[in-house]
Amino acid sequence: MSNLMSNYSPLEVTFVKGEGCWLTDSEGDEYLDALSGIGVVNLGHCHPTVTKKLVDQSQKLLHTSNVYRIDNQEKLAKELCGLANMDKVFFANSGAEANEAAIKIARLYARSKDIDNPIILTASQSFHGRTMATLSATGQSKVQAGFSPLMSEFIHINYDDVDEISKLSSNKDIVAVMVEPIQGEAGVIIPKDDYLNKVQGICKKNGWLLILDGVQSCMGRTGKLFAHEHNEITPDILCLAKGLGNGVPIGACLAKGVASKMLTPGTHGSTFGGNPLVTAAALGVLDVFQNTKVLDNVNEMSDYFKSEFDKKFSNNKLIKELRIKGLMIGIGLDSDKIDCTKLVKRALKDKLLINVTGSSIRMLPPLIITKQEIDTLVSKLFTLIGN
Numbered sequence: 001m002s003n004l005m006s007n008y009s010p011l012e013v014t015f016v017k018g019e020g021c022w023l024t025d026s027e028g029d030e031y032l033d034a035l036s037g038i039g040v041v042n043l044g045h046c047h048p049t050v051t052k053k054l055v056d057q058s059q060k061l062l063h064t065s066n067v068y069r070i071d072n073q074e075k076l077a078k079e080l081c082g083l084a085n086m087d088k089v090f091f092a093n094s095g096a097e098a099n100e101a102a103i104k105i106a107r108l109y110a111r112s113k114d115i116d117n118p119i120i121l122t123a124s125q126s127f128h129g130r131t132m133a134t135l136s137a138t139g140q141s142k143v144q145a146g147f148s149p150l151m152s153e154f155i156h157i158n159y160d161d162v163d164e165i166s167k168l169s170s171n172k173d174i175v176a177v178m179v180e181p182i183q184g185e186a187g188v189i190i191p192k193d194d195y196l197n198k199v200q201g202i203c204k205k206n207g208w209l210l211i212l213d214g215v216q217s218c219m220g221r222t223g224k225l226f227a228h229e230h231n232e233i234t235p236d237i238l239c240l241a242k243g244l245g246n247g248v249p250i251g252a253c254l255a256k257g258v259a260s261k262m263l264t265p266g267t268h269g270s271t272f273g274g275n276p277l278v279t280a281a282a283l284g285v286l287d288v289f290q291n292t293k294v295l296d297n298v299n300e301m302s303d304y305f306k307s308e309f310d311k312k313f314s315n316n317k318l319i320k321e322l323r324i325k326g327l328m329i330g331i332g333l334d335s336d337k338i339d340c341t342k343l344v345k346r347a348l349k350d351k352l353l354i355n356v357t358g359s360s361i362r363m364l365p366p367l368i369i370t371k372q373e374i375d376t377l378v379s380k381l382f383t384l385i386g387n
Contacts, residue, residue, distance in 0.1 A: 011348055018045025021373050023353070023365045031351045034363040034377055038355065039184065039216045039328075042243035043288055044366040050246045053284035054277065063275045072279035079286055081254060084226055085234050088260035090253045091274030095215030095241030096129025098251035099178075101268060102211045102237045103133050104158075105255060106176040108262040109209055118175045120211075121168065122280055123159035127185035128178070128213055131152055136220050137178060140185070159183060160191035162198040169206050176209035176236075177202070181227035184216035187360030188323045188330025196231045209302040215251075216328075219243030220367050223299040223326035230325075246285050250278040298326045298367045301374055305329070308378045327365055333385065335359040343384060352380040 015031075017024040021044055023031045033177065036042055043050060057072070064070065077089045090101050110118030116193065124139040135144055136151035139159075144150060159166045159179070167172060177199055183189035196212075203210040211236040217227035221243065222261055226239075236259040241251035251273075255262070273277075288294060306324055313319055318338050323330035333340055340359050347354045355362045365377065 001233050011018045011345065013348065020044040020046075021369050029351060031348075032373065032380065033353045034365045035353045035355050036243075036366050036380045037050050037227070038242070038246065039221060039364040040217050040242045040245075041247050042221060043246050043285060043294065044368045045244060045247075047284075047288065047368075049288050050281050050284040053280045054248070057277050057280035061276045063272070063277070065271060065275075066269065066273065070274060070276055070279065072276050072283060073274040076274070076279045076282050076286075077281070083286070084238055084254055086238060086254040086256045086260070088255050088266065090255075090263060090270075091279070092241075092251035092253065092270050093249045093272055093278075094251045095213075095239065096131050096134045096251075097237040097270065097273070098241055098253040099128045099134045099213055100131050100138065101253035101263075102168055102178065102213075103137065103276055104263045104268055105213065105237060105259055106178075106209055108267065109259060110175040112258075112262070113175070113207070115173055115175060117153070117173050119153050119155055119171065119173045121155050121157050121165060121174060123179050123183070124156045125159060125183060125186040125189065126156075126213075127175075127183075150317075159186075159189060160195050161203070162195065165199060165202050169202065174206070174208060176211050178211040178213060180213045180215075180217060180330055182217045182222065182325055184328070184362070184364075185357060187332065187357045188325075188328055188362055190323050190325050194231070196228055196233055196356070200233050200235070203236075204348065211235065211237040211239070213239050215239055215241045216364075217325075219285070220289060220295055220298055221326055221328050221364065223295060223302060225295065244285060245278055245281045248278045248281045250274070250282055281310055294367050297369075301369050301371070302326050304371055305374050308374060309381075310350065312378055312382050312386065316386065318326075323360075327363075327367055327369070328361040329361075329365075331361040331363075331381075331385075333359050333361065338385065347380070347384050350380050350383055351375070352377070352384070 014026045015023045031121045126139040128134040128137040139156040200210050238254040320332040343356050
């Protein structure tokens with residue numbers, strides 16, 4: 001009988017070791033990890049650069065709190081803001097906390113404009129976290145079930161629908177639009193190429209902040225370090241987490257311009273946020289992105305996966321569509337012809353780790369994956385859904 005609360009239903013496997021794209025369980029069996037701890041271990045398990053940073057820092061100092069200056073934190077802030085073309089950053093422990101900070105910044109921005117009841121537009125089927133504010137921002141009723149009353153200061157609009165946002169321009173209480181560059185939890189939903197550009201245009205016209213939740217889609221996942229780079233735009237606020245620490249808990253809320261000036265002493269904080277250990281790991285992650293060809297590999301392996309997938313599944317009646325951007329992969333299935341709820345356990349038996357959301361397989365394999373490992377992945381997918 002476990003003493004853990006019952007909010008998870010873990011699969012009957014325990015992993016004890018990881019290297020690159022592979023995990024080893026307590027029985028010694030190896031599994032191809034096509035999920036990366038839900039888009040966290042982007043550089044693969046136990047990446048040597050990140051591991052060395054963690055080991056070295058753990059032997060020096062783990063924690064002091066933000067009462068004092070933290071050298072690694074300041075270095076990471078400078079490097080991250082430079083890469084993202086942002087001005088300031090607040091470090092937290094997760095994506096939800098980064099998004100929470102963004103919401104608080106939007107609230108303070110509203111007060112600076114004498115708006116007493118600020119509203120943020122978010123998208124249906126979005127996912128922004130499980131704190132009460134980010135839960136309310138999330139556009140999925142199944143995630144919100146049982147937690148009412150929710151915060152009411154959010155209006156959910158259809159994703160990839162610019163006209164719906166434009167129709168709300170007359171609402172003087174709206175202060176921001178918060179969207180994911182690509183919706184992850186919804187099954188990897190990729191908007192039109194110019195969607196973010198048009199949303200930013202509406203925001204600028206109305207004096208709204210553009211908040212991009214890049215928790216899942218950034219840190220190289222789409223073939224660019226930040227997903228919105230495909231659109232050649234810079235948001236007012238950018239939220240990061242997951243792949244930023246490659247396994248250690250870190251979140252970051254980056255802001256530019258007026259949004260970067262909203263948080264002042266006493267308005268927000270975090271006991272553990274940006275401590276010496278996690279910022280050392282994140283510095284290692286940025287080192288890998290800047291000094292290796294990992295992003296080139298993402299784009300090359302993305303093309304290779306699509307090519308090999310099309311060869312294997314071109315006539316498959318179970319598959320409705322392949323949605324892929326970099327190594328962010330969604331496979332839409334015909335739920336009338338296949339029981340999607342059983343796919344995760346069936347894949348596990350074949351030593352493959354995937355995720356299923358609704359009627360879609362979601363995969364977020366490590367960005368260092370090789371052609372040989374792509375071949376293995378496609379082969380295992382064919383065993384799973386190739387009939």
